[in-house]
Amino acid sequence: MTTPDDVELVTRVANGEERAFLMLYDRHVGRVHALTLRILNNPMLAEEATQDTFLKLWGRARLYLNERGPLLLWLLTIARRTALDRLRLEARRPMLSDANDPEDSWDLIPDLNTLPEESRWRSLYFAVQSLQPDHRQVIDLAYYQGMSQSEIAEVLGWPLGTVKSRLRAAMEHLREKWNEE
């Protein structure tokens, strides 16, 4: 028997099938939770954001449009917004000790038991790791902490122009790296 793909499962979720929902949960929770944990840096808050993300999947499955991208990307987009909303609600702006040491921010070493489906995130992960530390730092604050360039300049005590140029350079580096693949 073939394993149902995401599109089939999300259609079944839209029709209220709980088993399909739990299959999607089992399939994607590791990626969703990794993102909420990355943003909130707190296991309890991250679990709440992960739960909210999947409850939104349950309630909004009928609104998913396959032509706009894969289901996982949709889920991760919802997870990021949910976690950033929570971050804002908690008024938990990152402490300098969290944000200032980029090495600490990316210190998770992936499991070496590489599975085929893991090759994609691994290649993305190592591309981000290959950024210069100060470039990685602005990406971290902008994307995973939801800060604007002005807020980053304030938190790091850098001139706004420096933040802008480092963010552009980091994005250009990743664009070139990922376009090669």
Added chain:
Amino acid sequence: MALDEHSLLRENIPAYALGALDAEDIRALEVHLQTCESCRAELADYRFVSDNLLSAIPPAQPSPALRKRLQSHLPSAQKTTRPRFIWSFSRLAMGGALALLFVMNLFSFAQMRALQRQQLSVQRQLQNNQAALAMLSYPGTEALAIAAGNISGTVLLDRDRNSAALVVWNLPELSEEQTYQIWLIEADEDRVSAGLFRPQADLPYTTQPVFSSQSISNFVGIGVTVEPSGGSEQPTGPRIFKVDF
């Protein structure tokens, strides 16, 4: 457009794709994107980068208890415990909102006599109340409770007639430089502005219609934030409340 201006706007595209562009620069770039094909192509490239950043993290499993908690929210787990409560809560909320709006209307008339100078704004408030009352007379109108600390009230939602209104008590007063902004929330969590308002002076409640050019059914929730006077493209200030549809 001058080449220099194009180059300056183009430099903002990576930050825009990351959601890190400052609010005052967003509008100019979005206007430029409408007419500049090369910048739109570049934005698509950088959106690809930001999408990839969502996946550039090693997976992490939550505790097994999370799966059980999620299952407890599914209908099969709730059939034995919650349907009656949900039904009665909805009816209670509707009845409460009716009583509330009746009292509020009386209060509005009294205020109109006493506050001649504010006649125009009170009239607007009254119209809003009446619109809300009219909505309540429709059988399809849903009344969703607002509860956020000291702030309470009701979201009236009529999907069939594509209309909605807020009735909110105890909204804090704002400075002249601030406004409340209503946001309709899309399935992917994007926010669409649905109007600005300020609390009615000397009234403890505010009734405010919600304006949407799209079908209300396209949205999954509604929220209110405090924004600079004139409003923002996206929420930037503190959230006052949020209600899921």
